[in-house]
């Protein structure tokens with residue numbers, strides 16, 4: 001019998017199915033319409049092995065074959081073919097800087113508008129909401145959580161360098177926004193990253209709706 005490769009292993013299939021389940025739930029919320037968003041799970045850190053969505057796949061119908069494994073530097077692992085998501089380099093930077101077990105990137109209406117609205121300020125604060133306690137390490141609603149906003153760019157190496165600088169300056173972040181584009185959130189595990197996306201998106205809805213009837217004072 002031929003030796004089974006890692007790419008074909010049952011352990012990797014389980015990771016593929018788990019990521020597809022989470023992306024399906026995020027898509028059901030309307031947070032990654034069409035081909036929007038990209039998603040990864042860290043399989044190994046040293047050397048890096050990352051399971052990530054391929055480029056251009058419809059996220060509501062994500063299937064295990066729509067995922068691929070990247071190695072160090074975000075290059076396709078041995079035995080892989082095809083192209084990863086265009087923003088794979090950002091996942092690589094986030095994992096390197098934070099040790100994240102999973103990075104999830106969604107395009108919701110609220111996060112798109114909030115990022116655009118606060119881009120000139122470089123970010124905004126979320127404060128006073130009970131749901132803040134869903135972010136790892138937060139134990140009271142009396143907490144200020146800063147959400148950085150970076151300018152959007154199609155120049156991925158330049159954007160990845162900005163992300164690395166941001167994460168170096170602000171250890172302990174759970175996520176940031178790209179202006180007019182979307183949220184990057186992460187966690188120690190896939191479940192924790194999923195929870196962080198849900199919490200951020202709930203809080204973004206609160207913040208976005210508040211800006212429609214009063215000047216938002218979170219800056």
Ligand SMILES: [Zn+2]
Nearest residue numbers: 037105181182
């Ligand atoms: Zn995106």
